[in-house]
Amino acid sequence: MKKNSPTLSDVALKAGVSMMTVSRVINNKGKVKPETREHVLKIAAEVGYRPNYIARSLATKRSTTIGLVVPDITNPFFSEIAKGVEDEAYRLGYNVFLCNFDENPEREFDVLTSLAEKQVDGIVLCSSRQNNKQLYHSLGLFKHVVLINRQLPAPSHTIQSLILDDFNGAKLAVEHLLSHKRKRIVLLSGPKQSHSAFQKEKGYLAALKKHNIAHDPEQIKHCSPTMICGKDTMSMLLKNDPTIDAVLAFNDLLAIGAMLACQEFGKIIPQELEIIGFDDIPLSKLIIPGITTLTYPKKEIGSIAMKIIYQMMDQDISLDFPKTFAPQFIFRQSSPK
Amino acid sequence: MKKNSPTLSDVALKAGVSMMTVSRVINNKGKVKPETREHVLKIAAEVGYRPNYIARSLATKRSTTIGLVVPDITNPFFSEIAKGVEDEAYRLGYNVFLCNFDENPEREFDVLTSLAEKQVDGIVLCSSRQNNKQLYHSLGLFKHVVLINRQLPAPSHTIQSLILDDFNGAKLAVEHLLSHKRKRIVLLSGPKQSHSAFQKEKGYLAALKKHNIAHDPEQIKHCSPTMICGKDTMSMLLKNDPTIDAVLAFNDLLAIGAMLACQEFGKIIPQELEIIGFDDIPLSKLIIPGITTLTYPKKEIGSIAMKIIYQMMDQDISLDFPKTFAPQFIFRQSSPK
DNA sequence: TACAATAATGTTAGCGCTAACATTATTGTA
DNA sequence: TACAATAATGTTAGCGCTAACATTATTGTA
Structure with missing residues (x-):
């Protein structure tokens, strides 16, 4: 038969002091004579006292x-x-x-x-x-x-x-691609209900608008955020329009998928086509070529x-x-x- | 000034019954007249009563x-x-x-x-x-x-x-590699204190012994279970011994790291070198080539x-x-x- | 109607702590 | 030495519940 774990009251009794004195020692709070503290701690250790936070919480409301x-x-x-x-x-x-x-x-x-x-x-x-x-x-x-x-x-x-700030992240990425003279930038967007995907789309469009570039609705595709979806979607896009020269992806998994599709098409990265993702997943820095990405701490x-x-x-x-x-x-x- | 949230006692007072009756209604425990239950529930909803599990825990010791x-x-x-x-x-x-x-x-x-x-x-x-x-x-x-x-x-x-059953998992994996005529099978093991790593090592050694293959201690390396450690360790191993033709890894992260190292070395997978991991993380089926792995539900x-x-x-x-x-x-x- | 059985409700004490106040011991200073 | 200041310790009540027992109301049966 295992007996119940010792309580504050047990320690107080055995140490010959009041419960409050034990409480003060345990919580290191209020004034206690050093010798008393030592003694209480010794007894507490002896009986294996562990404070009960449920009880403490009830008393302190924390x-x-x-x-x-x-x-x-x-x-x-x-x-x-x-x-x-x-x-x-x-x-x-x-x-x-x-x-x-x-x-x-x-x-x-x-x-x-x-x-x-x-x-x-x-x-x-x-x-x-x-x-x-x-x-x-x-x-x-x-x-x-x-x-x-x-x-x-x-x-x-x-x-x-x-x-x-996904809006500015996407905007920044698109402007970076534009500064490299990229002309046809595709957005591999995320799930339609995603707040983050919505912000990134807004940022993408804002950057295009700022630089007076017409937006072709065919250049935004929604994907589930997986590598395979990135690959399939990118294959389809390249088939329809081989002049695509840049991709911004909702996340790195999509970016990596897109990269695999490009490699199958013989597109040389980054010379013929640049890719940017989001999240900086561990794979992005290990894979070759490494994926440029936007990330948060x-x-x-x-x-x-x-x-x-x-x-x-x-x-x-x-x-x-x-x-x-x-x-x-x-x-x-x-x-x- | 926000007032404290209502307690069981508040509900009891307002409903004109004892606290225990309220407690019985809230916990759906013991006999309560249906009309009383309804009435108590109505009052509880009115005042927005939420049970306090800290207090309940202290009383019930659960x-x-x-x-x-x-x-x-x-x-x-x-x-x-x-x-x-x-x-x-x-x-x-x-x-x-x-x-x-x-x-x-x-x-x-x-x-x-x-x-x-x-x-x-x-x-x-x-x-x-x-x-x-x-x-x-x-x-x-x-x-x-x-x-x-x-x-x-x-x-x-x-x-x-x-x-x-990591022991049999590792044994199975090594026997699979041996059946493919692999001669130099490296084990990228996990942390030294890991029980799982220890079992996998035992399984690896058991398979080699069963097939009368001498074991070279240089072929077991301990890694922290991360992609980067897998890559670095594998690079080092390949530099010392380019004849390695198979890897069993403690987990898929190490396996993927090892694969990236192989790609840098120009080792063709699986023709020149086979890799098996553990865990079946989502990445393992997305990456190309896919990682063969042993997994648990x-x-x-x-x-x-x-x-x-x-x-x-x-x-x-x-x-x-x-x-x-x-x-x-x-x-x-x-x-x- | 009488009363045992059961349903319904109530009362008391306590879960293991600490806040807040109360008391006693010890210190330092004039 | 006298006594205010402070250090050290103690006492009381309560946090919000429920277990366990106690009482009262209602039912069914002879």
């Missing part, structure tokens, strides 16, 4: 716990963010609840509710698929919220947003999200973290500087 | 919370397992704490301690890097444990193991781990889930059937 809500943790983009959040949480003494919602707004609502019931101190919500009204309602359950890649019309001091974004929640908790100081992340241009052989 | 501890969530192998665990947890009404330990036994110990303090009902621990003594000590903190890919000498009714393993903890919690019935998982051979171009 759980040292946050929720991280993502569409799908198997997507490398989100697992990098999750890593950043968790690393920072570990540093700060927090624990992270992970929830997937599988692009399903109902499940998103469910998991948010469950996190609120678990009394998390805050949440980091990535790429929410709820509409604004639903979202306001859900977020009302929380004391502190950081949204990643989603903005609400009415800002609030309990809700912060971290925004990825994903781990850092996760880490900042956690830091913001922590600071919101602890003090009302004005936060001076970056809120908008400019994409970083990484030049490799597929579209050199 | 947190409906588990911990998932992995070396690195950005490794696709673990993010798939995490997905399986979380999906099942969602179905069962549980929440999952995610912790990374970065191959660092000290951090592993830290996060286990923090999970115990948060009173999780159980943990799923993947690829522990602690030695047996440390591990026993850490696991003693928990009521229920599922280990993935780690076995302890003394089994226990609170600790279950799900084992991936990762989401299912995660889901079973969660189910086992749930069943351990709820009843002491004997569990009849599979405990050992045979690898599945997936043939692609890098080492065809």
Whole structure:
């Protein structure tokens, strides 16, 4: 028969002091005589005392716990963010609840509710698929919220947003290609419902317009963000129009797929055709030729999200973290500087 | 000034019943007159009552919370397992704490301690890097444990193991390569402390021995399980010995890294050199040539781990889930059937 | 109608902590 | 030595629930 783990009261009894004195020692808070501290710590170690955070949370109304809500943790983009959040949480003494919602707004609502019931101190919500009204309602359950890649019309001091500047990323990429005298630039766009794909399309069109270049609707194709879709779509495009001389892709997987199609067509990269992707996945720097890409500091974004929640908790100081992340241009052989 | 969220006591007061009656309604437990239930639910909805699971946990000594501890969530192998665990947890009404330990036994110990303090009902621990003594000590903190890919000498009714049969996987792979008349088969092994790497090495050696092939210690190299390490290590090996004609890699990331090194060396795959990896990460089927690999049903393993903890919690019935998982051979171009 | 069985509801105490206030011990200074 | 200031420790009540037992209401049967 395994007996229950020892409580604060057990330690107090054995050490011959009050529970509050033990509490002060354990939490390193308030004044305690050094000899008393030593003695209490010794007894605590002897009986193997471990504080019960459930009880502590109930008393302090703080759980040292946050929720991280993502569409799908198997997507490398989100697992990098999750890593950043968790690393920072570990540093700060927090624990992270992970929830997937599988692009399903109902499940998103469910998991948010469950996190609120678990009394998390805050949440980091990535790429929410709820509409604004639903979202306001859900977020009302929380004391502190950081949204990643989603903005609400009415800002609030309990809700912060971290925004990825895909519009300017795409614009920058297209202008880079134009500066290399590229004439027919194709956009391999992402899923139609994607906020990020929408921003990149806007940036692509804005760059063309700025340079007075007519836009041919045939030059934008929507793809699922996979290598095979990039390859197939690019093959089709090249068949119809061999004069294509540049590609901007929604992500690196599409870019690599497009590159494979070009190689089959005998298009020499980058001399005859340049390619730019997004995300900087590990493969992009290892493959030959290397893929030029625009990327965001994903781990850092996760880490900042956690830091913001922590600071919101602890003090009302004005936060001076970056809120908008400019994409970083990484030049490799597929579209050199 | 935002007022505190309503408590069970607020609902009881407003509905004119005792707190226990409200508790019974909320938890759907015990006998309550249908009219009373309706009335209580109406009041609860009116005031926007949400149960406080911290308080409930303290009273019931159950947190409906588990911990998932992995070396690195950005490794696709673990993010798939995490997905399986979380999906099942969602179905069962549980929440999952995610912790990374970065191959660092000290951090592993830290996060286990923090999970115990948060009173999780159980943990799923993947690829522990602690030695047996440390591990026993850490696991003693928990009521229920599922280990993935780690076995302890003394089994226990609170600790279950799900084992991936890496020994036979590696043996199978090497025999496949031998059947293709490969003579110099390199093993790109994983981290030295990894149980899985150890099993794969044993399988590799067993296959060589079975076919009376001398083993050259230079043909086993330990790598961190990343693409870049695979590439660098393979480059070095090829420089020293261009006659290498096959590679078995600890995982697909290493396998892909090795493939990139081969391409730089002008080695034609699979004609001049065959490659087999482990895990079947998504990239392995997209890249060209596709990577032949041995894989396990990762989401299912995660889901079973969660189910086992749930069943351990709820009843002491004997569990009849599979405990050992045979690898599945997936043939692609890098080492065809 | 009488009363045992059961349904429905209520009361008490406690889960393991800490906030807030209260008391006692120790220090330093005039 | 006297006493205010501060250090050190203690006491009380409560965080928001539920387990366990207690009581009251309602049912069915002889």
